[in-house]
Amino acid sequence: MNDRIRRYHGIAICLHWVIAILILGMLVVGTYMVWLDESSPFRYSLTQWHKSFGIIALLLIAWRILWRLTHPPPTLPDHLQPWEKRAAGLTHVALYLLILALPLSGWIMVSASPLALPTFLFDKIPWPHLPPFDKLPNKKEIALLFGDIHAIAGYLLMLLLVAHIGASLRHRFVLHDEVMARMSPKAADGRWIAGARSTFVAILFIIGGLVMYGYSGRDSVPLGAGNSKVRFGFTVQNQALEGSFGESTVEMLIDPDNPAANRLHATVNTAAVTTGNSQVDSTLMGEDWFDPDNHPRAIFDSRELVRSEENSYSASGTLRIKGIARKLSFPVTLTYSDDKQVASGSFTVNRLDFNLGRDSQPDDETVAYQVTVKFEFEVR
Numbered sequence: 001m002n003d004r005i006r007r008y009h010g011i012a013i014c015l016h017w018v019i020a021i022l023i024l025g026m027l028v029v030g031t032y033m034v035w036l037d038e039s040s041p042f043r044y045s046l047t048q049w050h051k052s053f054g055i056i057a058l059l060l061i062a063w064r065i066l067w068r069l070t071h072p073p074p075t076l077p078d079h080l081q082p083w084e085k086r087a088a089g090l091t092h093v094a095l096y097l098l099i100l101a102l103p104l105s106g107w108i109m110v111s112a113s114p115l116a117l118p119t120f121l122f123d124k125i126p127w128p129h130l131p132p133f134d135k136l137p138n139k140k141e142i143a144l145l146f147g148d149i150h151a152i153a154g155y156l157l158m159l160l161l162v163a164h165i166g167a168s169l170r171h172r173f174v175l176h177d178e179v180m181a182r183m184s185p186k187a188a189d190g191r192w193i194a195g196a197r198s199t200f201v202a203i204l205f206i207i208g209g210l211v212m213y214g215y216s217g218r219d220s221v222p223l224g225a226g227n228s229k230v231r232f233g234f235t236v237q238n239q240a241l242e243g244s245f246g247e248s249t250v251e252m253l254i255d256p257d258n259p260a261a262n263r264l265h266a267t268v269n270t271a272a273v274t275t276g277n278s279q280v281d282s283t284l285m286g287e288d289w290f291d292p293d294n295h296p297r298a299i300f301d302s303r304e305l306v307r308s309e310e311n312s313y314s315a316s317g318t319l320r321i322k323g324i325a326r327k328l329s330f331p332v333t334l335t336y337s338d339d340k341q342v343a344s345g346s347f348t349v350n351r352l353d354f355n356l357g358r359d360s361q362p363d364d365e366t367v368a369y370q371v372t373v374k375f376e377f378e379v380r
């Protein structure tokens with residue numbers, strides 16, 4: 001009986017199951033991570049893993065589609081009704097389109113993001129942004145559009161998977177036919193289908209190697225995270241004022257063995273701005289200033305944390321306030337006090353670069369353009 005089953009090729013079978021596992025994982029992790037608070041370092045890390053595995057999925061999906069185009073699948077069993085064959089064919093085309101659309105839209109969304117954060121697969125391997133999306137003038141709208149496409153394609157795929165898995169289970173447990181066995185990596189006698197096991201081992205080896213490479217050298221990494229103090233100084237009518245953000249988180253990674261993996265990611269809750277003067281605070285919460293209702297976070301992200309002296313680094317990255325991203329570089333110094341290691345630094349920005357007070361204070365007669373930001377956090 002088994003010998004008469006018209007099966008898929010071992011490579012197609014292996015790709016089917018590896019991609020299926022990857023996609024299910026991506027759907028679960030993707031849906032979960034967008035529920036998390038935008039400032040959560042855990043969300044940030046999950047998104048990086050999501051992107052890495054998404055690109056792996058894209059490469060495997062491209063291989064699967066090329067294989068499918070060059071190796072016609074076995075014909076469906078003769079006892080299936082014409083409508084069943086048509087439904088199966090249509091579902092499969094839609095599945096291919098969606099599993100291709102998902103990683104591609106994710107890649108485009110990240111490429112067009114105005115934040116222009118570089119992508120590193122498994123934290124180490126640089127992955128390019130997809131041209132021309134990284135250079136378009138209307139990047140922000142493109143990134144939002146493809147973010148929506150990514151989410152909608154995810155939900156459509158979930159629906160289609162229910163139909164696909166339901167139909168497969170119907171064949172296996174209701175019709176008791178061989179349709180599901182055609183995609184099984186093992187024959188009824190327990191032997192692997194030719195090509196399935198070796199392809200599976202090779203893919204597992206490559207993915208496992210990449211993950212381990214991504215983690216390698218982490219033992220020697222001092223990880224800085226947790227509570228941070230972010231203060232800012234500005235001048236109003238020639239009088240120096242100070243303020244701070246009550247809530248902020250920092251994630252800092254320094255890997256002496258692999259400086260390319262160094263990073264600094266800081267998030268500030270803009271609604272937690274305080275100067276000690278309630279009138280100034282309510283002005284800063286306004287639409288013309290930090291506008292926390294529409295822009296709850298200010299984010300700095302650096303992938304270039306280069307050691308300049310014994311305890312000093314130069315951080316270059318992107319500061320994003322009110323959706324406006326600007327490149328920035330400043331020194332970060334590590335000092336020891338009371339058995340604690342503290343990272344600190346400061347930089348100056350022009351408030352108009354981020355549309356802060358653009359309507360109410362367009363010149364610097366009352367409120368100076370320059371704002372000095374000082375930060376400090378404990379390195380664990």
Ligand code: HEM
Pocket residue numbers: 022023026027028030031034047050051052053054055057058099102103104105106107109110147150151154155
């Ligand atoms: C088979 C591959 C993939 C699947 C099944 C998948 C699935 C998902 C899902 C379901 C979400 C949640 C969407 C929402 O509800 O808003 C998501 C979010 C996301 N995906 Fe993917 N994804 C894939 C590949 C990729 C790739 C290749 C990238 C980038 C290189 C990527 C980048 C992102 C990002 C950045 C988000 C979060 C967007 C946000 O923070 O709002 N994804 N993904």
